[in-house]
Amino acid sequence: MVLYNQAIFTESPHADPRPDNTDVSLLVIHNISLPPSQFGTPGIRELFTGTLNPDEHPFYKEIAGLRVSAHCVIYRTGEVEQFVPFDQRAWHAGLSSFQGKSRCNDFSIGIELEGTDTLPFTDAQYHALGELTDFITKRYPRITLGRIVGHNDIAPGRKTDPGEAFDWARYRMRISQA
Template identity: 85%
Template structure:
């Protein structure tokens, strides 16, 4: 089981086996907040563990029964929580395509940042994301700089995250040591 040692591990029931666990070759950056635009709540953890109570917030009724997960979430504090081991398929990308290949969940790792499309992410989140990216790319060397994308890149028109507030230049400078190919 491939886990990040710096993360708290909370297993999600929302995952399954990849068709080929040696085919991990894409990193997808997302954002999430539950309820929308609220931070520091247990909503994300509850969603990814299937324990979200629809009576806790009106928005939760809209997503009741949703079965989704990500490999990791990076909270505003920089704390990382892992929900799915990296060699397993988390359910984060939905209907998606990268470079003509569909079903991105089959070969992607999904990282959620606690946030919104329009509010700046924290220094602690960028630091944690950089360190986590280093770990992931060491374990999965097929993930190069050109294979790190936003959810919006693999589901255009359907998804907008990580959003305009995500500083791609800052993040890419942190991971510039990755061999660029593609």
Template identity: 90%
Template sequence: MVLYNEAKYTASPHYDARPDSTDVSLLVIHNISLPPSQFGTPGIRQLFTGTLNPDEHPFYKEIAGLRVSAHCVIYRTGEVEQFVPFDQRAWHAGLSSFQGRSRCNDYAIGIELEGTDTLPYTDAQYQALGELTSFITRYYPRITLGRIVGHNDIAPGRKTDPGAAFDWARYRTRMLD
């Protein structure tokens, strides 16, 4: 079980075995906020653990019953919570492909940033994302700078995250330090 020691671990039931656990070669950056554009709520954790109460917010009725997860979430504070061990397949990418290869969940790690496409991410999130990415790329050396993408890159037309607010140059510069 491959875990990030700096993260709080909360097990999600929404994962399964990768077809080949040695094939991890892609990192996908997402964003999420539950309810939409609200931060600091338990909604993300509840969604990823299958405990979201549809009566807590009207939007939750729309997503009740979804079986989704990510490997980690980075909250606005910079806190990292891991839901799925990296050697397992989290259900984050959906219908997707990268460089002609479909089913990105099979070989990707999914990181969610608490945020939206249009609101700037926090300094603490960039710091935590950089540290987490360093850990992941040391453990999985096939994940190189060119194999770190947004959800929008692997599901164009279907997904827009991490959105225009995500500063790719800032993030990539941090990776080269």
């Protein structure tokens, strides 16, 4: 079980083994907030652990029953919570394709940033994302700069995250210096 030692681990039931002989070679950056545009709530954890109460918020009724997860979430504070070990398949990408290869969940790691497409992410999040990326790329050397993408890149027209507020230049500068 490959875990990030700087993260709190909360196991998600929304994961399974990767296909045999899978080469983990893609890192996908997402954003999420539950309820939408609200931060610091237990909604993300509840969604990823299958415990979201649809009566807690009107939006939760729309997503009740979703079975999704990510490997890690980076909260606004910079705290990292891991839901799926990196050697397992998290259910974060959905219908997706990268360089002609579909089913990105099979060969990718998904990182969620607590946020929205349009609100700036925090310094603490960029710092934590850089550290986490260093950890991941050391263990999975096929994940190079060109194989770190947004959800929008692997599901164009369907997804928009991490969104216009995500500073790719800032992030790439940090990881290229590691």
